[in-house]
Amino acid sequence: MRMSEPTGGARSRPGPAGEHFVVVFAGFHRPWATWIGHRLESHGHRVTLHRWDPRREVPLESALGDLLMASGRLLLVLSDWFFQLGPRRDGEWSEALRGIVAANSERFAAVSLTNRALLPATAVLEPVDLYGIGSQEAERRLLGRLGLPPGPPRRSIPAGPGSRYPGDPPAVWGEVPRRDARFTGRDDLLNQLQEQLTDAEQGTAVCALLGMSGIGKTQLAAEYAHRFSSDYDVIWWVNSDMRGTQRERLGELAAELGLGSGSEPGERIRAVREALRRGDPYGRWLLIFDGWDDIDGAGELLPEGPGHVLITSRNRSWTTQGATPLEVPGFQRHESTGYLMRRAPRITADEATEVAAELGDIPLALVQAAAWLGESDMEVADYLRMVRDGELSGLADQGDFDGVPRSSLTSWSILINRLRETQPHAVELLTLCTSFAPGRIPIGLVRHLPPAELPESLSWLATDLPSWTRALDSLVNYSVFTRDIRGTVPGEPGPEQESVRMHRLVHDIVARLTSPEERAEHRRIVRRMLAAADPGNPQDTRLWPRYAELLPHLEPSGALGSHDERVQETVLNCLHYCHRSGEFRTGIELAEQVRARWTELFPPEHPRMLDLTVRQGNILRSYGVFRAAYEIDRDMLERLRASTPAGPRPGGGTVLMTATSCLAADQRYLGQYTEALQLQREVLNTARELLGPDDYFTLNAHHNLGVCLRLLGRYAEAYDTDLENLRRRESLLRTRHAATLVSGISCARDLRLMGRYRDALARQELGMRMHLQVLGPQHPQTLRAHHNLVLCERRAGGFQDVGAAMASLLEQMEQVHGRGHYATIGLVVDYGNHAREHGDLGHARDLIAEGEAGFRALLGPAHPVTTGMLTNTGLVLQASGERAEALTMFESAYAGLSATLGPEHPWVLGCALNAAAGRNFNGRLDAALELSRDTLRRARHVLGEDHPLTLSCEVALAADLRALREHEEASKVEQDALQRLTRTLGAQHPHALSARQRTRPYWDFEPYLG
Template sequence: MAEQRSGGAADHGGRNGPEHVLVVFPGYHRPWATWVNQRLDAHGVRASLQRWDPPREVPLEDSLGDLLLARGQVLLVLDDWFFQLGPRASGEWNDVLRGFVAAHSERFAAVNLTNRPLLPATAVLEPVSLWGVGEEEAEARLLSRLGIDPRRAAGRRLPAGSLIRFPDTPPEIWGEIPRRNPRFTGRDDLLTELQARLMDAGRGNAACTLVGMSGIGKTQMAAEYAHRFSSDYDVVWWVSSDDRNVQRDRFGELATELGLTTGNEPGERIRAVREALRRGDPHSRWLVVFDGWDDTDGANVMLPQGPGHVLITSRNRGWGEFTDTLSIRGFDRAESTAYLMRRAPHITAPEADEVAAEFGDVPLQLVQAAAWLGESRMEVPEYLRMVREGRINAMDEPAGGDGIPNASLTSWSILINRLRRTQPQAIDVLSLCASFAPGRIPLGIVRAYPQADLPEDLRWMVTDLAAWSRALDTLVNFSVLSRESRGPVASGEMGPHQESVHMHRLVHDIVARLTDGEHRTAHRKAVRTLLAEADPGNPMDSRNWPRYAELLPHLEPSGALNSRNPRVQTAVLNCLRYCFRSAEYRAGIRLAERIRENWSTFMDPVSSEMQELTSQECSILRNYGRFRDAYQLDLALRTRLDEAETSDPLGSLRSDISIASDLRFLGQYQESERMQRDVVAESRRLLGENEFLTLVAGNNLGVALRVLGRYKEAYEQDIATLTRAESALGALHSQTLILGNNVAQDQRLLGQYREALARQEANVRVHVRIMGPQHLQTLYARAQLALCRRREGSFQQDLGATMASVLEQMQQVHGRDHYITLASINNYANYLREHGDLDHARELSREAEAGYRALLGPAHPVATGVLANTALVLQASGERADALAILEAALAGLTSSLGSDHPWVLGCALNTGAARNFNGRVHDAAELSRDTLRRARHTLGNEHPLTLSCQVALATDLRGLRETEEAGKLEEDALLTLTRTLGAQHPHTLSARQRNRPYWDFEANLG
């Protein structure tokens, strides 16, 4: 048969097959059509693609006749879906195939992509089956069907980068894409426009957001795009984004699939993934879909850039500030009626039109209507009468602010009433789902924890697997729920206890209304009991963070936040601890506020649970930069502890540790240090030297001493605490690693640059090995290493790129205005100024200055200190008068808050003396320089680099006053000491030898 058909084609198109082929396909099969097009091109046959969905009102014979206007062969890409285009009755297709197509059989050919039976009259097309065969065999069958000699273009090769993947070969990475909807209807023009926008966008800017109201079909369209254009990508990754924690966790999971070496902390993995996508390594053809991303806060931290494409679905039109946007509206009426008639074949076109009008062409509502009509076989007049005349007690109000017709509630009521009669266990599942949050629901925990105390009406879920599966199948068939796959699901290894489902937000709202009854209270209790059972119990372990991210959204809807069950309360606190440990600070703050709001109504304000809540909340607030809020919260708890009838020494100790930290961040350094000393003594008395809380208190004392400028005392404190931590906790514990960073910082501030560098290089190696290269703590260690290298002086070549990289990653984790990011901005600005990039340095210095002023207030020592760096940029730019004014103000402010002998004051005085000299006030400069040198020798010692800088500065001023003898002695002594302590080739030594005026950089450090 194939040989005979091949001969017929050759007769029409020539001995070597047709010169042109028109490939006609439904939009659903675009990947196959593009593959066919490429294979024909590779064999020297010109082909054209035509997406085909003939209007129902045009006679089928006319539409097919239009295809014959093209010369050459018409190749139809067939499956059972092809004959539902329109849709049309199968009889119409059979008639046309037997008549018109048979009369022009030499012009038509076909390939078949399904193993399901086609219409009987399809035999006239003699379709060759490409279903279930490999690429080579599929190509051979295609060429044979068209009468093309495979040797016709022997040796012709297409560029490797242009090769299209065989449609039956999935992308190398295919991550949790929703199953393709076999009933997906229309949207072909929108999908084509979306592809064009992404393909035409410049590198790094290929991001588009599908925006529209709930239920309009954004998610379905994104899923169809991923399937339809999968051959364009090597990586396709789906990120559910209804909840920020789930979003971050899911996006970070791509690190494993890309083979990236990283730890489990979400921010760390996100940075690694974004960097890999930006470079296009190991894959440059990637698509990442963020589904349901409504909150644009933090978009710049999450959105990947690079050679691939980003697709977002959202109700928020504010995405226009970040991406291209494509508005998604309801179906066209033709799409609505086509969908209804395919799903419910017994209804007529006018009836479908009436139903579509009733529901405003909103896809989600039409899905429900079509499911009901198709399953029940109810006639449309009866169905619409029930919808229009239905009474749902007090449920007649609109479903919400999304413009959903009132009729939808009635339609849902009909469905739920029917399920109550025919499948009551499906209603049990629905009611239970309504007690979770919308979106992803870890429903499998019902079966995973059979020991949980479930209400009687739900116990069948644990014992009757067949009923469980049947209920879920029913709800999926009626498009109420969709199953989600995760991890081993794709390989078929998932059991019912691991099953998750997805319930659309709008569906959740309607179902909650219509199933809210006598069982709701019991069901919410069951859900929070299950959440407590599913708590891994250790939020310190990053391997448990994906589970906590999954549980977190369901705490409030289930009533867990006002539960009096100790097990549930522990699970709630563990979720809060997870937010702190995983750096999900915004989510943690929101959760803590809601917990406090609920617990305050029934819980003792000084109970252990409330104390732990306050401790975690204040830690999160401090790390987020809300220092004053943390302080007020800590003070309130301390007051309650003091007023309580029963003393709580351990509770008071924990409270004091937190308050001392608050004071340090607020710039009250002396009070913080005094309180911290008392805390250390009390902790040793209550707990002993080596308990974790004592080690934390010792660490905090070292920090307090360091911000006070008492570097030698800080070093001695940190070394002693580090030694105890190594013994009690081990060398690889995170607290031990923090102390290692602190000791290296102390050494650097003491001027022991080589020792500090050697220690910090070792610290970073351990951080990378234990915590991963992009863990928050590792990033901080890397920032400290960059400062060590800058001070040591031997690693200047790549230092700027390193500091810029650390800054970028800090920004991704914390945002641009976080105090840790501001410190990196400040330090990088100092480096840029020193290396001549004054414009960029000015921009960053002003950003750091404004950021700290907004965060801390203008009187805070750090906010004052960064002014000195801004002044140095102005001075280097020739704006000497302005620089002097700023430095004089900064010196006065620092002296007022810290005293005259603090190293920050001494450094600012060094810069102010130089500014006075540059402005012609040499006598004033010399007077300030002499006083500063005296104080530096007293505070830091004769050999500290800052002291020696003060000595060189005074020599410069004395030369300006022609007091050359004293100037020479000071300069000679300073050079000898610099050479001995730092080395002859150190930048400080070389600069002093060249008689460059020394300066001091302010390193913003909140501790």
């Protein structure tokens, strides 16, 4: 099939011998032309596709005569759009059809794609109707019209771009904006865009449509999606002007692809990206990110794989992200005049040319001008005179309009002020929308408000449905708004679900034409709307799309600085949503904005400030910004303590308790384990006193106490604490409650750290099954349970495929958390230790280096976890034969952790075990023996005589004694260790086998932050 382009190159593919057909179509109907070509080729014919859009100044008979120069028969794809090419008057079409077409009727045939009556003169073409029928009937009618024999195809044409029947939509259609029936021109630009995407190497097909506001980037992207829809199985539109709504929308694709992901946007996004990368279940996909100007963190969202990505943006830095830029210019003059004449048929070609020149061929300005001239009876001369005289030209003097000409701004001013005179309700609705953010506006929410909450002048918004409908229809007709398809329920489009889209430039212009008094009143209304729309439960994942919808409008409505308690609660709920949904970056930015406003409203110790601090700290901590969380929590606690008088005060105890709990959490993550334990005991005692032992907060405080004990290496105490809390949660909540499952993980971790490997594995296997049933495989808590299960299997021995399990889990962790999250980094380290243990030193070196660098960047160089990582680096160096360098790492880890955690912490004992080995391997035998004796003594005191780490210290001591020829003592020590290892772990456990083979034991560091 050959594609003929009048203004740019040709594409050809050799076809079989047979009759030759030239399919002539308007660019708007490319999918139909392509499908017709595929079907004719399958029946053994040659096809040329010819996009036809002759300039208006070329006589129609001449343009049709040029078509006759091609060999073969001409098949015209007729529609309303086809007869608007130019545009041309009906009389010119009728004359040409009765003239040159009738004279060459044997060369012409036609299909019709409209359900409206065509011009009577089209009877000469004998068009066959393909509108609203299935593919088989359409093919039968097509062949019949061309006089071709029916029957099965003569040759098989592989399914490919454009081969799908246009009446069959893609398998996944992601709410692309409605197709603009008045879309004009841009054919060459659309074809260039398709070539860039199609010709790009797989995995790099990203194109950014760049240009100023109002130039038509969004309309171009929407038209591309419709025009080339038959090239794709998945087309998904993502509004990207706000990061939170962008991520929520992209994550929604997971369900459409049938992916078994969880509810958090981050988790779903990573599942989507992985499915797109694999091309499973669909390899032909198109993602459109509309209005993506902030490219920070774009790499976390941009997918790779066999599909295509299209971005619209004003940011010209997309090349740094690997996108191919495509500049979107203004209309060409013939496109401008053609659009104006189609939208406002009463104006002449000369008048259209004059208007287009005055407005600089900017599409958005032309849309407004065409709507005004088409809907009103104003003469073009009067319209141009007002534009040139600069009515309300002061608007342009305010600047910051992204290069939009003064004439365009004046044109908008004219429209809005004329509407103010003739349709005041429309302007009231329009100005109300400027108190939302530009883009998608859920305007129907206003009809949820009781009329009493609206000023008398605006009560009609909630009570007068006919006025509401007229106002909205008028604004749509004048192209001020477009209706948003997400805002209505299919088959039941009620006004309460109404949403519109408002261009940022129009939003800015209308806002500047609104009086401060109106603006203040409308912002109050929108704030009440947002509060009324708040579902009130940000923990319910089913309600997250609503919170994502509210987020963009908090700041423009003034909600962040509102004195209204309901609005303040909505702001806090949106912050809670950001935390629960994993939208940490959005939450951090929002929390900073709220703090700046609330600092002016409330004293630092006010309960609202405490609520804000708790939510802000939770978000910062979850994102890994531990120091910032600590600073705001410490400041809050100090202020509360200073302002709280001695003795009981109603509510004061719970406020202090909450603030203390937050600071204790920060201290745990910052490595201040002793201080955290002290504060956590205080929190737990206060919770028991004020709330009772069975309150949910008390149970959480009990759980956090166990975390503190575990971080301090007091594993038996942690286990007793966690086991008691597990039993209480099972009784008070339920066995399948998420908090109960967390306690199960803690108990299994305690058992593993106590050396009770088989007990730990049995408990965690059951816990893992429960997590899969209750929370699903991709939930962050399930991944935490899975991580602990893999470590239990590794320590228990006998599990042959721990490495494969770790690799698979790491892939899931990266999808859910990202590579730089502390949970993922911890698994990277454990995987590296396993790789080293099994001889894959290259992989181990890379993973351990990544983990060490990650924790150093996240926690700083002096954190216990960062220090402990040095011993893992040393083990890799030692396995590689770099013994002197390894000893340096071992000694640094040992000295550093001894200074911060004390000599008896299990982490310190493990580092001492490795340091003694390093001394031995470097010939420092006396120093090795001395350290081994001391380490064994401390291990027996801290962990007990039968703990695996204690027994490893005993095996190491025997090796150091042998090295100094103390054979009698070495034999006695070794025999005792072997007996205890066999009794404790079993004769076939890897530790016991290694001890019998006299392999020097080691200890690898498992990073844990709590």
